[in-house]
Amino acid sequence: MVSTLAETPLGRAVKVHAVDGSRAFRRRLLEMGLVPGTPVRIVTVAPLGDPLRIEVRGGQWSIRRAEAAQIQVLAR
Amino acid sequence: MTHASCHDPAPVRDPVPARPHLVLAGNPNVGKTTLFNALTGSSAKVSNYPGITVEAASGELTLPGGRIAELHDLPGTYSTNARSAEEQIALDAVVGLDGAPTPDAVIVCIDATQVARAAYLLLQCQELGARCVVALTMVDEAAGAAPSARALAAVLGCEVVAVTARTRHGLDELRAAVDRVLRSERRPLWHWQPGPALRARLDAVREALPASWRSATRYGAPLPAADDALALWALTCIEPRTGGADDDELEVPDALRAAVVAEPAPRDDEAVLARWAWLDREIPPLIQKPPDRSRTERIDRILLHRVVGFAAFLGVMTVLFMSLFWWAAPVMDAIDQGFKWTGDQLHGVLGDGVLTDFLVQGVIGGVGAVMVFLPQILLLFLFLGFLEDCGYLARVAYLMDRIMRSMNLHGRAFVPMLSGFACAVPAIMATRTMERRRDRILTMMVVPLMTCSARLPVYTLVIGALIPGSRWVQGLLMVGMYLFSVVTALIAAWVMSKTVKPLKAKRLPFVIELPPYRFPRLGGVLRMMWGKSSMFLREAGTVILACSIALWALLYFPRSEPTPAPDAGALVTQAARDDAQATALADQAHQLEHSYGGRLGHAIEPAISPLGFDWKIGVGIIGAFAAREVFVSTLGIVYAVGTDADSHSEPLRVALRDARDAGGKRAYPPLVGLSLMIFFALACQCMSTLAVVRRETGGLRWPVFLFAYMTVLAWITSFCVYQGGRLLGFG
Numbered sequence: 001m002v003s004t005l006a007e008t009p010l011g012r013a014v015k016v017h018a019v020d021g022s023r024a025f026r027r028r029l030l031e032m033g034l035v036p037g038t039p040v041r042i043v044t045v046a047p048l049g050d051p052l053r054i055e056v057r058g059g060q061w062s063i064r065r066a067e068a069a070q071i072q073v074l075a076r
Numbered sequence: 077m078t079h080a081s082c083h084d085p086a087p088v089r090d091p092v093p094a095r096p097h098l099v100l101a102g103n104p105n106v107g108k109t110t111l112f113n114a115l116t117g118s119s120a121k122v123s124n125y126p127g128i129t130v131e132a133a134s135g136e137l138t139l140p141g142g143r144i145a146e147l148h149d150l151p152g153t154y155s156t157n158a159r160s161a162e163e164q165i166a167l168d169a170v171v172g173l174d175g176a177p178t179p180d181a182v183i184v185c186i187d188a189t190q191v192a193r194a195a196y197l198l199l200q201c202q203e204l205g206a207r208c209v210v211a212l213t214m215v216d217e218a219a220g221a222a223p224s225a226r227a228l229a230a231v232l233g234c235e236v237v238a239v240t241a242r243t244r245h246g247l248d249e250l251r252a253a254v255d256r257v258l259r260s261e262r263r264p265l266w267h268w269q270p271g272p273a274l275r276a277r278l279d280a281v282r283e284a285l286p287a288s289w290r291s292a293t294r295y296g297a298p299l300p301a302a303d304d305a306l307a308l309w310a311l312t313c314i315e316p317r318t319g320g321a322d323d324d325e326l327e328v329p330d331a332l333r334a335a336v337v338a339e340p341a342p343r344d345d346e347a348v349l350a351r352w353a354w355l356d357r358e359i360p361p362l363i364q365k366p367p368d369r370s371r372t373e374r375i376d377r378i379l380l381h382r383v384v385g386f387a388a389f390l391g392v393m394t395v396l397f398m399s400l401f402w403w404a405a406p407v408m409d410a411i412d413q414g415f416k417w418t419g420d421q422l423h424g425v426l427g428d429g430v431l432t433d434f435l436v437q438g439v440i441g442g443v444g445a446v447m448v449f450l451p452q453i454l455l456l457f458l459f460l461g462f463l464e465d466c467g468y469l470a471r472v473a474y475l476m477d478r479i480m481r482s483m484n485l486h487g488r489a490f491v492p493m494l495s496g497f498a499c500a501v502p503a504i505m506a507t508r509t510m511e512r513r514r515d516r517i518l519t520m521m522v523v524p525l526m527t528c529s530a531r532l533p534v535y536t537l538v539i540g541a542l543i544p545g546s547r548w549v550q551g552l553l554m555v556g557m558y559l560f561s562v563v564t565a566l567i568a569a570w571v572m573s574k575t576v577k578p579l580k581a582k583r584l585p586f587v588i589e590l591p592p593y594r595f596p597r598l599g600g601v602l603r604m605m606w607g608k609s610s611m612f613l614r615e616a617g618t619v620i621l622a623c624s625i626a627l628w629a630l631l632y633f634p635r636s637e638p639t640p641a642p643d644a645g646a647l648v649t650q651a652a653r654d655d656a657q658a659t660a661l662a663d664q665a666h667q668l669e670h671s672y673g674g675r676l677g678h679a680i681e682p683a684i685s686p687l688g689f690d691w692k693i694g695v696g697i698i699g700a701f702a703a704r705e706v707f708v709s710t711l712g713i714v715y716a717v718g719t720d721a722d723s724h725s726e727p728l729r730v731a732l733r734d735a736r737d738a739g740g741k742r743a744y745p746p747l748v749g750l751s752l753m754i755f756f757a758l759a760c761q762c763m764s765t766l767a768v769v770r771r772e773t774g775g776l777r778w779p780v781f782l783f784a785y786m787t788v789l790a791w792i793t794s795f796c797v798y799q800g801g802r803l804l805g806f807g
Contacts, residue, residue: 027344028155030349036349046474047381050477053474053590058190058366058369060589061590062587
């Protein structure tokens with residue numbers, strides 16, 4: 001079942017299904033390695049509720065909730 | 077395993093040039109700068125790319141056999157697909173476009189803990205036909221997780237050298253590898269094959285590439301695969317014309333744009349996905365085990381904790397802020413005193429005269445005005461260097477993003493804005509920790525609104541002299557001025573991000589990496605601290621010195637014959653205690669009134685009288701351009717109470733309180749005091765700020781914009797306060 005990364009509960013292991021959004025936005029995330037099939041996980045949420053700290057390919061990124069909502073994920 | 081492109085080009089062998097041109101590319105946080113410093117040693121020079129706020133470092137690298145190569149450090153990027161100024165520079169430098177020389181070889185840094193992602197940039201460089209050497213960094217940190225250099229080289233199809241810049245391990249091997257690759261053929265390497273549809277698009281677009289972009293021109297021999305790579309870049313990055321002057325739009329020849337937009341489907345995803353498919357197939361087998369992040373994870377559990385993390389953050393920021401205020405203050409005072417002492421000594425030797433005044437007040441005073449910034453700049457960059465190096469600065473952005481984002485500012489803008497409470501000059505230099513130019517400039521445009529420490533003496537004088545009420549009321553007003561500045565800065569950022577085209581928020585993702593915590597290297601931090609400071613002295617300092625001297629001349633010339641006091645009338649009433657002294661002070665006041673600056677003060681009176689200011693305040697405002705606190709001493713001269721007047725000096729306060737206008741009413745009722753403080757809060761009364769913005773943005777456009785918007789904002793707000801107050805009967 002497809003949902004967005006923003007809705008994914010903390011710590012649940014999912015994988016990228018697709019990245020939506022503008023062309024430049026999609027390409028940037030794809031080029032950084034967030035291609036379909038890549039495992040991703042939300043590690044923590046910032047104290048003020050946004051952004052999210054996610055783990056991708058052994059590294060960690062900070063990504064805004066609104067942007068995470070553009071990333072469709074599948075259960076892994 | 078790896079193979080050259082389908083076009084098998086004739087081998088290209090250009091002779092190794094006498095002074096090879098090398099570039100160093102890599103993702104952010106891969107230890108690129110450390111490697112650059114280790115390779116170039118003391119020859120490194122930091123400057124800006126012309127016209128834009130992107131730092132360029134270059135230095136010399138000695139190859140085996142003694143040949144000297146020029147090494148250019150590129151901004152850290154994840155890709156060469158230009159969307160930001162940094163990526164455009166990376167592409168231009170790797171390929172040799174837009175006036176950049178074609179590099180003879182490219183050193184690509186690959187972080188051993190993040191091989192696949194870092195190798196993505198390498199694939200793009202290889203496709204473009206660059207001669208690549210990989211420097212495998214962070215091998216010590218990756219420990220067992222690092223791939224073997226030999227296995228990685230076999231897969232990537234280029235030389236790979238493991239380096240540890242800290243211990244200088246591998247640097248000689250890297251130099252030797254660069255030397256070898258410089259003698260090799262230039263051969264574009266594609267690790268994937270475009271499908272038929274993309275192939276057709278590439279063929280069409282390749283034909284539209286301008287001659288100066290083609291490999292035949294840049295490399296001296298036609299390499300169709302390298303031209304394909306540029307065609308792919310064009311397909312990826314060139315958008316249909318949007319009509320208006322979109323800041324995002326790339327400057328490309330019309331024919332090329334037409335070829336790119338001829339078909340609606342860009343098909344650029346195919347390239348990204350194919351590269352990643354290749355990386356995901358080839359790289360994981362080389363990695364023994366996932367890199368160990370447990371230490372970073374343990375630290376993050378504390379530092380990013382909801383409560384503890386926030387408290388730690390406030391603690392770090394408090395120390396940073398207090399150090400700028402309190403640790404720097406004694407040094408700044410000492411510098412001030414030192415220059416005053418030097419001036420006095422010189423005065424003693426040379427005696428009175430125009431030359432003496434020029435040297436003492438103009439030159440020595442001007443150099444002092446520059447040097448006084450150094451303690452804060454050194455301290456701030458010492459802190460920033462450590463925080464950046466250990467990985468905490470990225471966490472600051474993570475913690476503060478929610479607040480800063482609501483004003484369309486970058487999370488990392490927090491530290492510069494906080495530093496702005498001490499002084500806008502180091503704060504503006506601190507905007508460099510942000511990657512994107514748009515974020516940097518927007519932050520630079522609002523940092524000068526923060527209540528810097530130079531405004532403090534002005535507020536203290538005005539509140540002490542003109543605002544009635546208990547100490548409590550006066551204290552609250554001071555707090556109010558601080559709050560006012562924060563609110564104005566945040567609102568200004570929001571408004572500008574909505575209205576000023578180059579500052580509008582782009583729809584790029586705000587994805588920042590949270591790198592592993594690392595021990596900062598003192599050498600690197602000190603080196604950067606010194607680099608920034610010397611750059612400030614060299615480039616902003618000279619402008620500040622020149623402006624100081626010009627301002628001195630403005631308030632000094634023309635010299636007029638000393639006239640007896642009566643002419644100065646009201647000016648001397650308060651100073652008439654000691655006749656001799658009073659005459660000297662009155663002379664000074666007279667001199668100032670009739671200087672060019674004084675006349676300018678008179679001339680601008682019509683413009684500032686709606687704010688409640690007379691010409692004397694006008695002169696003070698002009699003098700304050702050297703530094704805001706100079707307002708106090710300038711008023712000291714105008715009111716003939718001496719140049720040494722400070723914000724607590726009672727004679728000056730009394731003089732301001734008792735000043736009368738032509739009609740015999742109080743010249744400065746409390747409402748004028750408020751209007752004056754608002755004016756100082758909002759106006760960009762500081763040539764050093766403008767000089768440093770000019771230096772950081774590489775042009776006059778942004779300092780002019782900054783000065784204009786702040787002056788207009790200050791005038792309108794003061795006007796509303798003063799006229800509104802009068803309407804309400806407070807005049």
